[in-house]
Amino acid sequence: MTATAPAPSAARVHATAFLPRLALVLAALLATLFATAAPATAHAALTASDPSDGAVVATAPAQVTLSFSEQVAMGDDSIRVLDPQGRRVDTGELRDMCSGSTIRYGTALHAGLPDGTYTVAWQAVSADSHPISGAFTFSIGAPSATDVTLPNAQAGGGPVGIAYGIARYAAYAGFTVLVGGAAFILLCWRRGAAERPLQKLVVRAWVTLTTATLVMLVLRAPYTGSGRFGDMFDLDGLRAVLETKTGASLVSRLLLLGAAALFVAVLFGVYARRVQESPEDAGTSDGTDHGETERSEESGAPKGSSETSDLTFGLVIGGAVVSGGIAATWALSEHASTGIQPGIAMPADILHLMAVATWLGGLTALLVALRKVPSIERSAVRKFSTVAFVSVVVLAITGVYQAWRQVGTWSALTGTAYGRLLLLKIALVAVLLGIAYLSRRWTARLAEAGDVSRETEDGSSELSDVSRETEAVTVPEDPQRAAQLARQRAARESAREKRDRDADPGRAGLRRSVFAETAVAVVLLVVTTVLTSTEPGRTVEKEAGQAGSTAVPARAVKITLPFDTKGPNGKGSVRLELDPGRVGANTLHLWAETAGGGPFALPEIKVAFTLPTKDIGPLPVLPDPAGPGHWTASGVQLPLAGEWRIDVTVRTSDIDQTTVQKNVKIG
Numbered sequence: 328m329t330a331t332a333p334a335p336s337a338a339r340v341h342a343t344a345f346l347p348r349l350a351l352v353l354a355a356l357l358a359t360l361f362a363t364a365a366p367a368t369a370h371a372a373l374t375a376s377d378p379s380d381g382a383v384v385a386t387a388p389a390q391v392t393l394s395f396s397e398q399v400a401m402g403d404d405s406i407r408v409l410d411p412q413g414r415r416v417d418t419g420e421l422r423d424m425c426s427g428s429t430i431r432y433g434t435a436l437h438a439g440l441p442d443g444t445y446t447v448a449w450q451a452v453s454a455d456s457h458p459i460s461g462a463f464t465f466s467i468g469a470p471s472a473t474d475v476t477l478p479n480a481q482a483g484g485g486p487v488g489i490a491y492g493i494a495r496y497a498a499y500a501g502f503t504v505l506v507g508g509a510a511f512i513l514l515c516w517r518r519g520a521a522e523r524p525l526q527k528l529v530v531r532a533w534v535t536l537t538t539a540t541l542v543m544l545v546l547r548a549p550y551t552g553s554g555r556f557g558d559m560f561d562l563d564g565l566r567a568v569l570e571t572k573t574g575a576s577l578v579s580r581l582l583l584l585g586a587a588a589l590f591v592a593v594l595f596g597v598y599a600r601r602v603q604e605s606p607e608d609a610g611t612s613d614g615t616d617h618g619e620t621e622r623s624e625e626s627g628a629p630k631g632s633s634e635t636s637d638l639t640f641g642l643v644i645g646g647a648v649v650s651g652g653i654a655a656t657w658a659l660s661e662h663a664s665t666g667i668q669p670g671i672a673m674p675a676d677i678l679h680l681m682a683v684a685t686w687l688g689g690l691t692a693l694l695v696a697l698r699k700v701p702s703i704e705r706s707a708v709r710k711f712s713t714v715a716f717v718s719v720v721v722l723a724i725t726g727v728y729q730a731w732r733q734v735g736t737w738s739a740l741t742g743t744a745y746g747r748l749l750l751l752k753i754a755l756v757a758v759l760l761g762i763a764y765l766s767r768r769w770t771a772r773l774a775e776a777g778d779v780s781r782e783t784e785d786g787s788s789e790l791s792d793v794s795r796e797t798e799a800v801t802v803p804e805d806p807q808r809a810a811q812l813a814r815q816r817a818a819r820e821s822a823r824e825k826r827d828r829d830a831d832p833g834r835a836g837l838r839r840s841v842f843a844e845t846a847v848a849v850v851l852l853v854v855t856t857v858l859t860s861t862e863p864g865r866t867v868e869k870e871a872g873q874a875g876s877t878a879v880p881a882r883a884v885k886i887t888l889p890f891d892t893k894g895p896n897g898k899g900s901v902r903l904e905l906d907p908g909r910v911g912a913n914t915l916h917l918w919a920e921t922a923g924g925g926p927f928a929l930p931e932i933k934v935a936f937t938l939p940t941k942d943i944g945p946l947p948v949l950p951d952p953a954g955p956g957h958w959t960a961s962g963v964q965l966p967l968a969g970e971w972r973i974d975v976t977v978r979t980s981d982i983d984q985t986t987v988q989k990n991v992k993i994g
């Protein structure tokens with residue numbers, strides 16, 4: 328007689344099951360503290376130039392050079408230098424001066440350039456495939472008026488940038504649903520291969536991914552260059568794109584999508600017929616063969632089941648290879664291929680993308696099945712719960728590593744825009760995991776109550792029995808009347824199926840929780856979209872570190888300067904506020920007060936900024952009147968950190984004026 332161990336109490340079982348879930352939640356939160364559901368962009372940034380922005384040099388330089396934070400792709404026309412009248416004064420020949428970790432490019436200037444202010448406009452493509460651009464000015468001898476207007480539009484912006492961005496994220500969505508839907512069918516619910524709603528879902532995902540990839544390929548040239556839709560038909564531009572890493576990746580993705588089309592055809596063709604013919608593979612809840620199934624002579628196992636299992640194994644392996652290849656087209660051309668440790672980052676990125684697709688795409692397939700399919704076995708829901716658990720574990724491991732590459736430090740997490748967006752994402756992922764936990768509880772209730780399809784003791788589905796009910800119907804001779812009756816019967820049958828499906832509280836609860844998961848996942852994707860266009864915290868801190876040892880924490884600069892023009896009513900003071908008082912764009916406010924403390928309506932007031940240690944300036948600023956005794960100017964650019972001299976020139980009459988100055992530290 329065999330002894331049987333006593334069953335543990337329900338409370339003990341619940342506690343034991345809860346501990347792994349709690350560990351998973353903590354691991355996922357740790358991952359999202361540093362990671363994103365999609366890889367973060369690592370745009371290159373201009374770290375220095377010679378001459379520097381706003382510099383005044385005594386003699387004309389022989390060339391203009393630009394230094395970047397990481398590798399970029401540039402062409403002969405990527406750096407343009409314009410004189411005050413807007414004429415090009417560079418030779419148009421790009422000079423590659425990269426050495427070791429220094430990324431520097433330049434262009435030669437024509438000899439004998441006259442004094443004046445010159446404009447440098449540049450554009451490039453980061454190693455992560457994102458276009459970047461910018462412009463700055465420098466002066467020879469002394470600043471002068473210039474007819475050149477600095478471009479406001481950034482590379483990759485405008486209508487072309489919007490269209491390219493939509494196609495890019497449509498490609499991510501198509502990949503997610505294509506891989507996740509197929510994985511849900513093969514790993515969780517084989518009978519789903521024969522269900523029309525799931526077939527439509529996966530096929531539409533393939534069409535979306537293929538269309539988005541084609542759109543990205545034809546828009547790539549105008550996206551990184553002119554920004555005009557008309558250039559998408561330029562064959563020379565398309566040829567140039569095909570020679571780049573991104574172009575080769577897009578073409579490779581299209582070839583892999585051809586293999587994916589064959590995979591989908593087999594999945595919904597031969598495989599769907601096999602699972603319909605084999606009762607075991609059709610997905611009964613207990614796996615018992617309720618019919619008279621033909622057995623193989625050698626093993627006695629159901630012949631159809633053995634063949635279907637072999638086909639399932641082949642499809643799983645083939646699907647994993649194809650989906651991994653498609654994921655690699657992102658990893659090899661974008662984020663993971665740049666920065667530190669690309670040899671580790673690219674395989675981790677592939678696993679990350681496939682885990683995201685398996686989890687969120689499978690979640691979408693489950694939602695469609697719960698809403699559109701009359702019956703789905705509880706075993707399929709339980710299996711997906713396990714698949715989702717494994718996917719989140721993979722996300723946690725790869726996400727922590729990705730975040731270390733993109734954020735790097737705790738200060739970058741809280742002190743940069745990228746980090747603050749990441750904190751918002753933490754909350755969304757926490758909500759998503761909480762809803763997923765509720766879905767698992769609904770799954771457990773369904774397991775206790777019976778199949779989602781409410782299987783009866785003999786293994787058949789009540790809903791299927793209802794749908795198989797026949798009525799003695801006299802078919803009229805009139806074809807139109809017969810068709811009308813057929814439509815009425817189909818409508819009644821559909822309404823009865825929906826009524827029976829919605830009457831199941833367990834299924835309805837699971838459907839609501841899965842729908843909530845999907846809704847939060849969509850919001851998460853939106854936040855991720857914004858996050859991918861934000862400069863990573865590691866890059867921001869690196870740029871701040873290169874700004875100079877004299878940098879100080881950003882804070883508004885507030886100073887008061889007394890003045891005396893020696894003329895009638897020439898005494899007073901100027902209060903100056905520069906916000907945020909750091910490198911880059913600042914807002915300037917000036918308040919002039921009389922000796923008695925009232926507003927001083929000065930005829931003219933001017934400001935200039937000079938950084939003597941770097942031979943930058945004076946950079947003139949002419950503020951606009953904002954009220955009695957109040958002037959303001961926005962977009963005051965200070966290119967470098969250091970101790971700047973602020974000169975304020977005030978005029979109290981037609982002939983009485985003076986200049987007062989003070990040194991301040993700019994961070």
